[in-house]
Amino acid sequence: MSQHVRASSQDARIHLSEMRGSSTSPRPAMVSRPNYDDDYDIGGDGVGEEDDFLDVYDLTPRQRLVRHFKKTLFKLMNHYAFLPVWQKVAVIIGGLCALVLGILLLVFHTPMLHWLVHTSNELKSQKKTAFILILLIFCVSFPPLIGFSFLSTSTGLIYGVSFEGWMILVAGSVFGSIASFAVFQTLLRSRAEQLVHASPRFEAFAAILQENHSYWILALLRLCPFPYSLTNGAVAAVHGLSLRNFAIAQVIASPKLFAYLFVGSRIKNIGESNSTGSKLFDLISILVTGVVLTITAWILYFKTRNKYMEIQRLQQHQDHQSHRSVSPDVEFDI
Numbered sequence: 001m002s003q004h005v006r007a008s009s010q011d012a013r014i015h016l017s018e019m020r021g022s023s024t025s026p027r028p029a030m031v032s033r034p035n036y037d038d039d040y041d042i043g044g045d046g047v048g049e050e051d052d053f054l055d056v057y058d059l060t061p062r063q064r065l066v067r068h069f070k071k072t073l074f075k076l077m078n079h080y081a082f083l084p085v086w087q088k089v090a091v092i093i094g095g096l097c098a099l100v101l102g103i104l105l106l107v108f109h110t111p112m113l114h115w116l117v118h119t120s121n122e123l124k125s126q127k128k129t130a131f132i133l134i135l136l137i138f139c140v141s142f143p144p145l146i147g148f149s150f151l152s153t154s155t156g157l158i159y160g161v162s163f164e165g166w167m168i169l170v171a172g173s174v175f176g177s178i179a180s181f182a183v184f185q186t187l188l189r190s191r192a193e194q195l196v197h198a199s200p201r202f203e204a205f206a207a208i209l210q211e212n213h214s215y216w217i218l219a220l221l222r223l224c225p226f227p228y229s230l231t232n233g234a235v236a237a238v239h240g241l242s243l244r245n246f247a248i249a250q251v252i253a254s255p256k257l258f259a260y261l262f263v264g265s266r267i268k269n270i271g272e273s274n275s276t277g278s279k280l281f282d283l284i285s286i287l288v289t290g291v292v293l294t295i296t297a298w299i300l301y302f303k304t305r306n307k308y309m310e311i312q313r314l315q316q317h318q319d320h321q322s323h324r325s326v327s328p329d330v331e332f333d334i
Helices: 002-023 054-057 061-081 084-109 109-125 128-141 147-160 163-186 190-196 198-213 214-222 228-235 242-251 256-271 276-325
Strands: none
Touching: 054 084, 084 109, 109 147, 109 190, 109 256, 128 147, 128 163, 128 228, 147 163, 147 256, 163 190, 163 214, 163 242, 190 198, 190 276, 198 214, 198 228, 214 228, 242 256, 256 276
16 A cells, blocks of 8 residues: 555646746846956956855955955946936936036135135024924925935024034924834835845845844944934834834933034134134034044944844754755655
């Protein structure tokens, strides 16, 4: 009886293999991506691929910097090649505008700074300025809008490092973030999931938030180098994350807003002061603030990425163990 069952199972396997062989159809040809290796001399050392530890280990700091520069250039050119025509035109126009603006700042920086100081004083004297700033910051909390850093620095330019300026930023950013999170969690859930998978950084943080929904972890998210509005929408895709924890995290991270106020106030001091030493001190203060915030943000990001890799390795190990515990060839004798 057992031999008869085994023979039947072998016949069934042969029949299934024949069906699979007959049902196979040719796959569509893959679209070839343009190759910029020859143009930028980055194909030979594999800059387009992910950095391998053994390849980078023996490089000098200068060689690592060159490697990173070539890799970044390769990715930018590869991404630019697949943009629609209108987006390519927009990128070119934006680059030209940035170049012209930079030249104007170098040539006419003194009158432009005086104009900024005069305009900021006029705006500060108007009561509606605070409401307009809160409304604008609230609006840019929804992805894909941008301009949060510009509006926050402008608030510092107008109100300086003051409680009034900080309250304006808190009111606009906290309520805007909560509203954006609620909308994307309920009405635009699919769009929120697309935002998460749009960047490996978001995926890493989403994996950590999936394990720990603490508002302290969410507060660290504001210190990492993530776009402000996109973060509000992407975090909404994390299952089990409550609106209460998200709101508490925004309040905890609100002291970071003083950095924008400080930078804006230093820019105003540069325009008001006639002393070269004072201007140099303000400029150095701005640079130091930016460097400290950037280093802190990237340290937190790399720690987050390491935690994400640890979670991935643990999941792969568990999957491997569960796969080994199941025997693929099991025969039953009757």
